[in-house]
Amino acid sequence: MKKVVWGVLSTAKIGIEKVIPGMQKSAFCDVRGIASRSLEPAQRAADKLGLAKAYGSYEEMLADPEIEAVYNPLPNHLHIPLTLQAARAGKHVLCEKPVSITAQEAAELRTVADKVLVSEAFMVRYHPQWLRVRELLRAGRIGTVRQVQVFFSYFNDDPANIRNMPDIGGGALYDIGCYAIVAGRFLFEADPKRVIALVDRDPSFHTDRSCSALADFGGGRHLDFTVSTQSVPYQRVQVVGTTGRIEIQIPFNAPLGGQTKIFIDAGRALDGSAIETETLPESDQYTLQGDAFSRAVRGEIALPYGVDDAITNMRVIDALFRSERSERWEAV
The missing domain is CATH 3.40.50.720 (NAD(P)-binding Rossmann-like Domain)
Structure with a gap:
């Protein structure tokens, strides 16, 4: 080509x-x-x-x-x-x-x-670790998928950084909450019907420095996530089913050109001693x-x-901001 x-x-x-x-x-x-x-x-x-x-x-x-x-x-x-x-x-x-x-x-x-x-x-959707997790879910490896949990945070209190400027699209939900929404949509292979959000805004920047949200995908399935621009750097994705759990170790900032790991847990030991580890081959998600x-x-x-997929993700973000103001569930 x-x-x-x-x-x-x-x-x-x-x-x-x-x-x-x-x-x-x-x-x-x-x-x-x-x-x-x-x-x-x-x-x-x-x-x-x-x-x-x-x-x-x-x-x-x-x-x-x-x-x-x-x-x-x-x-x-x-x-x-x-x-x-x-x-x-x-x-x-x-x-x-x-x-x-x-x-x-x-x-x-x-x-x-x-x-x-x-x-x-959203480069993560091309990474082998995300594709492998979805493959395992489709194969029923953890039974019926019930929950996707996401935590994604970093610390940035620089007033000159565009992520801390509300008028041009700064804040946690725009910057990294969009990834959490994509995680739910990618792994459930569906779109949420309604959402509710709890938002904390920086008193000086007026951006959302943290957002915790619940998204209802119907059929007993939900995504819950917390994203923050003023917390210790950390990220995880957990997918929980009726017979097992899968964890993505570094879901979003996967090492470029490096290996990644996912953990598969059938729940046989609460101390994690029975967890199976899969190591995915070296890759660069941007490539x-x-x-x-x-x-x-x-x-x-x-x-x-394409375009419709991008519009759908923004509809979810819009609904979460509406929920911040209304303090109740909002339809997507």
Whole structure:
């Protein structure tokens, strides 16, 4: 397959440190250039990463006929405007999460969905550990799945960090709560019907520094999660069924190019002595994400997750914020 030629919108840290290096290892991606609001930072990033082109504006890159697909890691409030701009320039777009600030805003992507491919960049859905867990669930390894539990936290109290700026989509629910929602949807292979949330806001930033939530998937199935931007760094996913439990050790920030582990517990010993450990092969979830999107661009596979999937995730986030205000269950 001929490699897809990629351009990157902005010199965001996640792109420079994780996504671009991962895509550069792909057999299907040719990351050709990077754009910033001025040439100097773009050139520095291009030199650091060994990219052929640096652009002094986003518009310059989007006008380049060689660029076929765009990775958009801009701040959250710019995801939709620049994704639409790229799509209208004929570029396919892989957009960082969350895809928007509201589901209504995300729905604007439907205006371009018949012209180009657009997908939200939840790289975890391509990682072997997540695929293996879902395979085990489908095979009935832990019986009927009842609960998915997620905890995801880090500590960041820097007022200059975009994650602490409410007007541009900062806060725990947008930044990492979206991953917890995806975990429930991915593992249940369904969407929640209603949600309820408990939110604590930083008195200075006014962002949600922690959010605990319950999502009802029907049929006795629920996701419960806590996410925080001001707690000790920690992350786990637990999937609990009628005859067993599966734990993902490092679900979201899996070591790039490293092995990962999942734990399978049939409940025979409460001290964990009977837990079985599966070690998954070395992989880079950003490489795998780039592989899948590029192959979809070339028509080798169907796009696994498109615009409607991204809108659904935002509908859940919208409902959780409504629940914060109403202090009751809200329909998704």
